[in-house]
Amino acid sequence: MAAAPKRPFRWHIGVFLAPAVLVYTAIMILPLAGTLQLSLFRNIDQSQVFVGLQNFRMLLGDPNWSVNFWNALGNNVWFFIIHMLVQNPIGVLLAALLSSPRLRFAAFYRTAIFVPTILSFVIVGFAWKLILSPLWGVAPNLLDLIGLKSLFTPWLGKEEYALTTLSLISVWQFVGIPMMLIYAALLSIPEEVIEAAECDGITGMSQFWKIKLPLILPSIGIISILTFVGNFNAFDLIYTAQGALAGPNYSTDILGTFLYRAFFGFQLQVGDPNMGAAIATMMFLIILGGVCVYLFLVQTRLRRYQF
Amino acid sequence: MSTATRSLPRTIGAHAILLTYTVIALFPVIIVIMNSFKSRAGIFGAPLTPPTPKTVDLIGYTTVIGQGDFIHYFQNSLVVTVASLFFVLLFGAMAAFALSEYRFRGNSLMGLYLALGIMIPIRLGTVAILQLMVASGLVNTLTALILVYTAQGLPLAVFILSEFMKQVSDDLKNAGRIDGLSEYTIFFRLVLPLVRPSMATVAVFTMIPIWNDLWFPLILAPSEETKTVTLGAQLFLGQFVTNWNAILAALSLAIMPVLILYVIFSRQLIRGITSGAVK
Numbered sequence: 001m002a003a004a005p006k007r008p009f010r011w012h013i014g015v016f017l018a019p020a021v022l023v024y025t026a027i028m029i030l031p032l033a034g035t036l037q038l039s040l041f042r043n044i045d046q047s048q049v050f051v052g053l054q055n056f057r058m059l060l061g062d063p064n065w066s067v068n069f070w071n072a073l074g075n076n077v078w079f080f081i082i083h084m085l086v087q088n089p090i091g092v093l094l095a096a097l098l099s100s101p102r103l104r105f106a107a108f109y110r111t112a113i114f115v116p117t118i119l120s121f122v123i124v125g126f127a128w129k130l131i132l133s134p135l136w137g138v139a140p141n142l143l144d145l146i147g148l149k150s151l152f153t154p155w156l157g158k159e160e161y162a163l164t165t166l167s168l169i170s171v172w173q174f175v176g177i178p179m180m181l182i183y184a185a186l187l188s189i190p191e192e193v194i195e196a197a198e199c200d201g202i203t204g205m206s207q208f209w210k211i212k213l214p215l216i217l218p219s220i221g222i223i224s225i226l227t228f229v230g231n232f233n234a235f236d237l238i239y240t241a242q243g244a245l246a247g248p249n250y251s252t253d254i255l256g257t258f259l260y261r262a263f264f265g266f267q268l269q270v271g272d273p274n275m276g277a278a279i280a281t282m283m284f285l286i287i288l289g290g291v292c293v294y295l296f297l298v299q300t301r302l303r304r305y306q307f
Numbered sequence: 308m309s310t311a312t313r314s315l316p317r318t319i320g321a322h323a324i325l326l327t328y329t330v331i332a333l334f335p336v337i338i339v340i341m342n343s344f345k346s347r348a349g350i351f352g353a354p355l356t357p358p359t360p361k362t363v364d365l366i367g368y369t370t371v372i373g374q375g376d377f378i379h380y381f382q383n384s385l386v387v388t389v390a391s392l393f394f395v396l397l398f399g400a401m402a403a404f405a406l407s408e409y410r411f412r413g414n415s416l417m418g419l420y421l422a423l424g425i426m427i428p429i430r431l432g433t434v435a436i437l438q439l440m441v442a443s444g445l446v447n448t449l450t451a452l453i454l455v456y457t458a459q460g461l462p463l464a465v466f467i468l469s470e471f472m473k474q475v476s477d478d479l480k481n482a483g484r485i486d487g488l489s490e491y492t493i494f495f496r497l498v499l500p501l502v503r504p505s506m507a508t509v510a511v512f513t514m515i516p517i518w519n520d521l522w523f524p525l526i527l528a529p530s531e532e533t534k535t536v537t538l539g540a541q542l543f544l545g546q547f548v549t550n551w552n553a554i555l556a557a558l559s560l561a562i563m564p565v566l567i568l569y570v571i572f573s574r575q576l577i578r579g580i581t582s583g584a585v586k
Contacts, residue, residue: 031435109325119562130554130555138354229426235430277434
């Protein structure tokens with residue numbers, strides 16, 4: 001941050017930068033580095049001893065840990081797949097409809113569909129837990145209205161459905177974000193492009209597929225990476241709806257809840273900061289990997305479509 | 308331009324889909340608020356109908372207000388959110404100004420360093436953050452939360468604000484310099500007022516995750532005096548699993564302030580997103 005040669009040192013640059021850089025470094029970067037470092041240590045006889053990659057060997061190899069780890073990772077991948085398959089197409093569809101010219105009530109729809117996104121996980125998790133509860137009967141009543149009552153089961157209580165149900169709840173909550181970002185991208189397509197397409201007789205659906213979709217691909221890329229980071233870092237919804245044990249029988253356990261249990265301990269399990277740090281490091285590597293794939297593979301290829 | 312391409316069935320179809328999704332989005336919220344005003348019999352007997360004079364009952368609300376210390380939790384959340392927001396906006400704007408206004412060695416490197424935090428969630432550093440807070444005696448204080456949220460909000464704030472600050476005219480700043488204003492005055496008097504709209508956008512984006520966060524209050528400040536409303540609601544809901552009136556009332560109380568704020572600020576928020584602030 002030194003001044004350019006032959007100029008007096010510009011203190012004000014330092015003053016402007018210092019608070020942000022200090023807080024950011026002290027509370028974010030150093031703890032992140034500290035966590036990575038901690039994952040290489042082990043608490044033996046009240047003191048931290050360097051053990052190399054042994055924590056990771058335990059996490060990936062020792063059945064006490066690895067079964068849970070792979071389970072959480074697999075669940076997390078499924079969680080992400082559901083988001084990509086359901087959230088983003090719905091978001092694109094809604095945005096495409098909203099951006100159709102002179103649509104009435106567009107502002108109302110936009111505002112209403114974004115409501116779930118501003119609510120906290122605690123509210124969302126509990127509200128859905130109540131609605132899906134067989135005790136209350138909102139869900140069975142609704143299914144009865146369309147004659148499908150026989151389909152009802154306590155979705156959150158069954159191992160085979162719980163994770164998918166929670167993923168769909170999360171999709172319900174966050175569909176507003178892809179909708180808004182894609183809506184913004186669609187609005188920013190220049191009129192001339194659309195008019196040129198119309199002159200060539202490309203309208204309606206084929207206009208969307210051939211003209212608009214390629215132009216909004218960069219936005220879809222950004223949404224995908226945001227979804228990826230958000231999903232592999234998720235915790236609140238599962239914790240609220242299913243507790244730290246991520247029941248039934250760990251079927252909804254994802255990396256965030258696994259980290260929480262490893263770090264703090266839960267019921268019979270004793271908390272272990274070093275293993276917690278090891279799990280956080282794995283999450284860090286996964287997220288970093290995703291971000292790198294996005295930056296170096298996806299984004300460079302999508303650039304071509306930009307104006 | 309579009310009259311040729313628009314047809315009645317397509318418009319109806321668009322409205323049908325949008326309306327269906329609007330119902331899906333609002334239905335759980337409405338059903339919770341609606342039932343919170345009903346008696347227990349009303350909640351279970353006819354969950355899908357609005358409260359009638361026969362089923363109206365405010366027992367849930369009286370239970371919640373009598374039992375939970377919600378006003379206090381609410382204050383905590385407010386203090387944490389407002390203070391973090393203030394620091395994020397002030398420090399973020401200062402750093403963004405330094406990065407966008409001055410050319411100095413390491414400028415782009417610094418920008419990249421600060422942008423790292425947009426993609427890497429601060430949550431992954433929790434283990435060491437807790438150790439840091441324990442070592443500095445800040446566990447169970449609101450200060451700990453404010454520090455963490457400030458660090459969490461800064462990367463995106465710097466990123467968005469420096470985009471906007473590049474658009475502030477150089478002539479204006481240079482005119483200020485010729486008039487002998489210091490760099491600090493130029494920043495606080497000339498630039499800050501001009502980027503106020505984008506500050507509002509950043510404020511909304513920063514505020515929602517802070518207000519709704521459960522992870523850091525749970526880990527750094529779970530004591531009774533420092534509970535935020537999100538954590539308080541979580542614990543309260545856990546205790547009253549069988550008292551449906553109280554649960555529904557508590558949920559409604561948690562939803563309503565956010566909903567009211569959202570209705571007031573939704574234009575700002577949506578304009579912020581659609582103006583391409585988050586690219």
